[in-house]
Amino acid sequence: MRETVRRSFLLLGLMGLAGLPALAQKQAPPPPQPPRPFRFPEFTSRTLPNGLHVIVIEHREQxxxxxRLLVRAGAEQDPPDRPGVAALTAGLLDQGTKTRSALQIAETIESIGGQISTGSSWHQSFVAVSVLKPGVETAFEILADIVQNPAFAEEEIERQRQQLLSGLRVQASDPSYLASTAIERVIFGGHPYGHPPEGTLDSIPRLKREDLVAFHRALYHPNNAILAIAGDITAAEAFAKAEKYFGAWPKGEVRAAPISPPAPTRGRRLLLIDKPDAVxxxxxxxxxxxxxxxxxxxALQVLNAVLASGSGSRLWDLLRRERGLTYGVSSRLEARHQPGSLTVSTFTRTEKTVETLRLILSExxxxxxxxxTEQELQKAKNFLAGVFQLRLETPESLATIVLDAVSHGFDYAYLNTYRDRLLSVTAEQVQExxxxxxxxxxxxIVLVGNASAFEQEVAQLGPVERIVYTDVDFTRPDLKREKPAVVAATPEAIARGREILAEVRRAVGGREALASLRDISIVGEVTVSTPFGEFKGEQRMFVQWPDRLRTEIKLPQMTLVQxxxxxxxxxxxxxxxxxVPAPLMKELRAALRRLFFPLLRADxxxxxxxxxxxxxxxEGKPADVLQYQEGEQVLRLYVETASRLPVKLSYQGTDPFSGTxxxxxxxxxxYREVAGVKYPFRTVTRQAGKRFAELIVSxxxxNAGVPEELFKKP
Known part of the structure; x- marks a missing residue:
């Protein structure tokens, strides 16, 4: 009996072993099913007598x-020296009209369970309002008002300006932002597509209300706009309300600058933006x-999806799964009215920079x-087709898709065959x-990081340009910040400058008193405007001639020492x-030379x-201007004609929050007298014309003595 049982177990074991290869074989996935029939939601359109193109998409599921009202004007129409006009104009549309305040607009939309948004892209500006069905009448009324009658109130402009600047200051030291913005400028150079559509730290402070009013007056006309109405509404009702609220909008002359195609990319250009603290x-x-x-x-959309559309795409598998060089990689096709950009983006550890770059070029x-392969092709096409169909589920996204297509000159037939055109792309077309x-x-090619760690190796791939990130200016086609203007110093100008400086020293307390200064201690209350709000704290400054400076700022939550x-x-x-990294030591030394007493001893x-x-x-008083020049560093000291006391200092420095x-x-x-020497007890610092900081000295x-220990690193 026991033998029989043993033989039975042995037989079962052999049967199990015999079955293992079959069980171990990976079952092939079922063949892909043919795509289900697809039909894009139908829409109807009509043009009002004033030229407004109205599109209605009935979508009764919710x-x-x-x-969504689209104006055919965006960042490509920004004045060359004032990027950000289109974005700021659009951003202010819902911030007050001639009869409604920003708060009233927001409260009205909220009261009917709605949402409102404004914005702009390269070719268009828009206002979108989504509401529950009972609030349709109010939605039309609000939309018509904010598009036709924006107030552009000065206080709202300033509020929006400060919000933009706060965001830009944070982004200006972000390597990802620097790289993404720089690649567009390198690709397009001086073409309108090259500038940042949101504006820059240099341009936003210079934008005035007149710029916004002029942009709106030139381009916001019904004959330059399209209105899409999507959702739980009949075409007859939608057209009637469009006529009621927009029919009286007067037709106007559209003054848009023609945009020529950008020059094609020829040759390889390598730009390194040096950020020494980057890891x-x-x-x-x-x-x-x-x-x-x-x-x-x-075909290009499919190619981009094959290259980098997530797990399973070529660059993703190569750089992340196989080599562990990055956590993410993407490719982007930005097709516009004129040729846009093709880009590949990723990041890696500093020491793997060149390896990663070479692998991308090789791929x-x-x-x-x-x-x-057929598998790659089908996966990419199915992914893109799926994304397209998912975007058709809400009235908001439907309106966006239709407006985008119509603004580029496409019709319903194009949208109805969009998915099938994607699915019909062949491997031969992708390769072509x-x-x-x-x-x-x-x-x-743009690389942002610690350039000294990889510049020599990168140079093997082509000629290299290098810019320190604090010297980058996105308003300029070459990305290089313009050096401060220098007026050639003639012998007569130098002699007169010495005379005025001598007069200043006498007014302050005399040359001997200034020359005897060995150390200075200053205590006061400082107020600083930051991207996160305004902060007050105690500032202590210690100077010891000739080359020592300690600045302490004590805030409620922290103490900063430099x-x-x-x-x-x-x-x-x-x-x-x-x-302090070596590149920033230059700025520290410049900060010491800009202090009040060192300025008067600069000669x-x-x-x-x-x-x-x-x-x-x-400030309403005549002043003589002295230019201080040391190499590329230039500053100007303004001396009041009557008192011979300094009243202003202007210079180019580094924003402490963005590094630009x-x-x-x-x-x-x-001015007050201290030990026989006059010193300004109040200093207001402006950045780009706006109040940045204020120091009230107490x-x-x-020459009271400054301990050596204050300058030693703990």
Whole structure:
């Protein structure tokens, strides 16, 4: 009996082993099912007598109605020297009209369970209002009012301006933002597509109400607009309300600047934006691509999906799954009225920068050389088709899709066949567009990171340009911030400059008194405007001649310390204490030379040329202007003609929150005598014309002794 049982178990075991290969074989996935029939939701359109194109999309699945008005004017119409006009104009549309305040607009929309948004892109500006069905009448009324009668109130402009600047200051030191914005400028150069559509830290402060009014007056006309009405509404009702609320909008002359095609990308350009404190490198590759109506549009979309559309795409699998070089990689096709950009984006550890870049270039060569597999092709096409169909589920997204298509000159037939055009792309077409548009020798490449760690190796791939991130200016086609204007110093101007500086010293307390200064201690209350709001704290400053400076700022939640100690420097924050990087030491030394007393003793230092520029009005009073020049560093000291006391200092410095270069002014006031020497007890600092900081001094000590320990790194 036992033997029989043993034989039975043995037999079962052998049967199990015999079955293992069959069980181990991976079952092939079922073949893909043919796509289900697709039909784009139908829409009807009509043009009002004033030229407004009205489109109605009946979508009764939810009791929601979405109104979206598009004006055919966006960032491409920004004045070349004032990027951000289109974005700021659109952003202010719902911030008050001639009869409604921003608060009244927001409360009215909220009371009917609605949402309102405004914005702009390269070719269009828009206002979108979505409401529950009972609120349709109010939605039409509000939309018509804010599009036709924006107030552009000064207080709202300033509020929006400060919000924009706060965001830009944060982004200006973000390597990802720097790389993404720089690649567009490198690709397009001086073409309108090259500037940041949201504006820059240099341009936003210069925008005035007149700029916004002029932009609106030139381009916001019914004959330059399209209104889409989607949702739980009949076509007859929608057209009637469009006529009621927009029929009286007067037709106008559209004054839009013609936009020519950008020059195609020829050759390889490598730009390194040096950010010494970066621990990883942001990598961007790109070139001029295609216009929205180009017949290669669908094949290029599929190619981009094959390259980098998430897990399973080529660059994703190569860089992340196989090599572990990054957490993400993407490719983007930005097709516009004129040819837009093709870009590949990723990031990696500093030491892996060149390896990652070489792998991307190699993959671009391979995809042009070898045809994509059928599995890759089907996955990419199904992904794109699925995304398109998912976007058809709400009235808001339906209105957006239809408006985008119509604004590019497409009709219903195009949208109805959109999915099938994607699904009909062949492997041969993908290979053809890869050869045509992704030639590795015709690419712009931008790397943002610690350039000294990889510059030499990157140079093997082509000629390299290098810019320190604080010197980047996105308003300029070459990305290089313009150096401060320098007026040539003639012997006569230098002699007159010395005379005026001598007069200033006498007015302050005399040359001997200033020359005897060995150390200074200053205590006061400082108020600083930051991207996160306004903060007040105590500031202590200690100066020891000739090259030591310690600044402490005590805020309610933290204490910040910054020290220059001869050839070295350090900073202390709640995150710890660390050395000042070499590139920032230059700024620390410049900060020491800009202090009040060192300015008056600047002629004691070699290499500084002081000259007379003429006279100007400062705060309503005449002043003589002295230019201080040391190499590329230039500043100007304004001396009141009557008192011979300094009243203003202007210079180009570094924004402490973004790290970018900016124009600063310091206004001196409330002079008081301390130990026989006059000193301004109030200093207001302006950045780009706006109040940035204010220091109210409570105590000044001269030659009282400053402990050596204050300058030593703990």
């Amino acid at each position: 009791p929601i109605v979405s109104l 990883q490198t942001e990598i961007r590759l790109g070139k001029v691509g295609i216009a929205r109506r180009d017949p290669d549009y669908f 671009l060569e391979r995809i042009a050389r070898e045809r994509v 567009v890869a050869r045509k548009y992704y030639r590795p020798d015709d690419l712009a 020290v220059l100690n001869g050839d070295s420097g350090w900073v202390s924050t709640p995150m710890g204490t660390q050395d 004691e230092q070699e290499g500084i040329i002081i000259s007379y520029l003429g006279s100007e009005m400062v 270069r900016a124009e600063f002014e310091e206004l001196y006031a409330d 105590e000044v000590k001269l």
